[in-house]
Amino acid sequence: MKLKTRYIIFFVFFVVFLISAIFILKYSLGYRYDFKKNIWQKTGILILKTDPKDAVIFLNGKLQKKKTPTKIINLFPRDYSIKLQNSGFFDWQKKITINPNLTTFVENITLFKKDQTFTLLLDKNIENFKLFSNGKKIIFFTKNLKGFDLWSFNFETKEEKFIKYFPFAQFIKINNFSFNSSEKNILIEGNTKLGVTNNLILDLEKPENIISLNEFEPNLQNIKWHQKNDKILYGVVKTKDHFFLIEINLKDQKIISIISEATNILDYFFDKASLYYLVSDLKNKNISLKKIEENNSSVKIGKKITQLPFSSYFFIFSPTNILSILDKENQLLYLISPQSKIQKIILQAKNISWSKDGKKILYYNDFELWICYLNLEKLKESSYELLGRWTQEILKAIWYPQENYFIFNSDNLINAVEIDGLDQRNIAQLLKSEKIKDLFFSFEDKILYFIKEEKGENKLYKMEIK
Template sequence: MAKGKRILIFLALLILFLVAAPAAVMYCLGWRLDLKNGRITEPGMFYFKASPKTADVYLDGKLQKRTDIFFGSILIENLEPKEYEIEIKKDGYHGWKKKLAIQKREVTEAKNIILFPLNPNFSLISESAEYIYPAPDGRKIVIKEYDEVKKKWSLKILDTAKNSKTNLLSEEDLGKIKHEFSNISFSEDSERILLETKYQAKNRYFIVSLADGKFTEADFGNNVLDKIILHPSEKTKLFVAFSEKKTKNSVPEKNIYEVDLLKKITSGPLAKNISDFTISDRDAYWIDEEGFLLKSGLDFKNPRRMNVQKTVQKNLTLKTEGSEVFMESEQSLYIFNKKTLSFEKLLDGIKGYRLSPNSKQLLYFNDNELWILFLEKKHEQPHKEAGDKVLVSSEIIGDAFWHINNYIAYTSQNKVKISEIDDRGEFNSIEFFEMENPQMLYSQNNLYILSKGSIYSCQDLKN
């Protein structure tokens, strides 16, 4: 080959290399050529994960593709940085819609998308129910029923895994005298309940085993109890608080005692002149006469002061959820801030609050506001810092429960609604169904509804 041809071929290859190499590098770095607008862009990506799987994904009204059959996920690449309207649809389900923006060379994610059925199926559990009480472990529900013929109440236990109901205890089991039902509360291990009844204006207390319905009466004589909590592990023990006077004319003081029903021994007082107390796992918490929050083991010895600023609230109630300590006072909810070592007010007119299953978020609500508090930093999108709050709904709120960690089911008048907690753009919120004056309960991803004396179970939420 002639020398001139070799030089031409070399120069041609050199020019091709000089053109192609930068283009290849730019492509690897994420740059793309927008032929329509004649400019170079830095595209981004969408990543979605939805349940149920094989759902159709639309961007700005155009079908892209379906989420995969194995993981329910989809990655959409080479998208121009701008805001898109996303819709995810599947026949027989409520759709999911949200406006999300693509940023240069970034992945915008929505990984907790749930599509809920348009026509949920319900199973009838009971037709004579008055109240429903969930166990802490979520595996059992105690149902209070009333027999209109016998004019007697009874307790049934529902196994949420099998969705089957069995007898637990009836009013007649307690004896021939009439017992007016008051309330029940669970032990922390969900193996026992404390049943409170009234007979001739006197409170009576029974510890009932959920395994076999056997019960033991706890007799406190003429003492009027301020609070009673079952021991978290020892089945025959409990903690009680009641007011006592040192002298006839002195101001009553609320003291804590431990009661062993088997040995018929009352020990204490374990703590004196308290405002309130609560038990969590192996720890005891109480607020003393000076307004300090104290923590100790279940022996109440060597307590550690937790707050640096005295609590001035009166008529307060202490409660724990997971590792969090809450205080209610005059219908206001406070949470103990571990950084400031003081109680922080969350909401006035409080109706309820619940920790998420992963213990990283708290929902709390009053008659017309439903909020989320992030207790830890949230690394996945949308990112949140510990202490961030999100207002999910400002309509009439009856009750609210977590569905997994990213959705909330709540009642509003006669409607049961479900909302995501992703606050990018508008919330995806649906009206799931409607019943008259529904009392809602959530357990093991099953939804239970008490309406007009009947209990229904919906298992369509197990995504």
């Protein structure tokens, strides 16, 4: 072989090696050649996870080999249309953007069942109900021809347990009932046939043990349990010329006056070391928000920290240091940071639901649902997002337990709506049925419970949604 030929062969192999090395190097660094744009581009990665898993994936209409959960590599940086399908479930669709040399995570995807059927769980006329904090039991009243029966139901064991019978001589109407902090006792507030308020405390473990708060104070209103002490309650008492907030100690059988005001105490709220309360200012036609430090037992009138327009208000429990006060008459929610520099924002809402971390509020009026992303340090810099408008009145809205969706009901619909507003929101119509009154989750996120009126009676139903 001639020397020239050898040089040519060596040069050809060298060029092939060099080009191959460049290709291999680019591939190892995540580059791919984009024939649409005729350029080398760094690719990105897409990670998809769904609940339930094994959803079929379509990327820009093309069926992918793998099902969820999966990782799709070597995607050119551009917008992609994703469609996920699972037999018997609503489709999920979204446009996402893949960026070069980055991994895009789309993991918090819930697929809901379609063509739902629901099951009657309790064939009783439920008057009032409360869910235990662990979500495993419910306690409720039913009404019969002679009075009220108190029951409990265990969602795990399916055990239905009768607790106590209350004849109409004790209650002609039950207005409300509430747990103490240990959930071993309940306070029952109602009226007798004569219209007299009747407030009883019942031991759930020993239902024969009943304490009548009327023996302590017959005119007690707006009663609340102490947040930690099972033996202490609070309530408002009206006399001829004053309103008092009192503390009742069941153990020592003592009554202590905490606040004395000349006008109506609308509501009150204990927050760690402070007591906040709302009082009517008839002279100036507004409502004063006042504060008392809990360790200052000598003070009977609180310090005014701000004022609100004249209306009827009540506090909603807040997991943060932000006070949430609802004007239900005008559907306004006041969020107030009661620090040295008072901050206040007003939202158009008839009810709210706090997120688990206390950083978001799901709030709604009759026809709109919103989410507020709170800035706890600078309240006025909080941001808001409209989740949707509906033509039917929204009766109740709650977070889905993973807080990636919210569930709401109107009179004849239950919908699940995605929180993520990037591109389109996925909406699943879980149920279409008449006279849906209430809804809640127990300890299982796959089962939704709801109260539905049938022939004038409120029945409890369940529905498996995923």
